[in-house]
Amino acid sequence: DTGVSQNPRHKITKRGQNVTFRCDPISEHNRLYWYRQTLGQGPEFLTYFQNEAQLEKSRLLSDRFSAERPKGSFSTLEIQRTEQGDSAMYLCASTGRGETQYFGPGTRLLVL
């Protein structure tokens, strides 16, 4: 399978705990994106990497959120001190030379 993969697919955590999600983009895709999708809404942009450089962050990305892409391959998104409002689907996408973003299956987070 050469698509975008995300782990875990589901995560249930208690308020105040830290969580980390992983995204493996399509091989050789140098651009990687994170989005958040809440119920009944379209995905909203969080952050963007070109290779290992984080080039853009949305104002949605509060200081409790941090994303990395240490070797320009996989990426991690960490949420510290989770809040109930963080409950959402977190989607990762990658792009190669074109403009089309290919999405992974998402990580569904529930904060109790």
Add this chain to the structure above:
Amino acid sequence: AQKVTQAQTEISVVEKEDVTLDCVYETRDTTYYLFWYKQPPSGELVFLIRRNSFDEQNEISGRYSWNFQKSTSSFNFTITASQVVDSAVYFCALSEAGANNLFFGTGTRLTVIP
């Protein structure tokens, strides 16, 4: 500022009917890209089509067709002879040239009744 409006929140059709999903966009850029994605119940966003602002040719792919009209800032999506497997949420999205993100509409939930 960019904006994508999908006015139809939910649509239900009976199998084999044709259905059109509307998308209206706003952008100040002259170069931009428009997309449609399908999100089945499993949650994964499936890419359907990309159009750039300089290509107003309509496109047909099997039962799917897209009508891009810059004059009305619309990029509508038609499914002919709908099938139950078409049931999903469909998102229209916009990307401006040089931007690093897609801006999505709120989606249209399509239910095809057998």
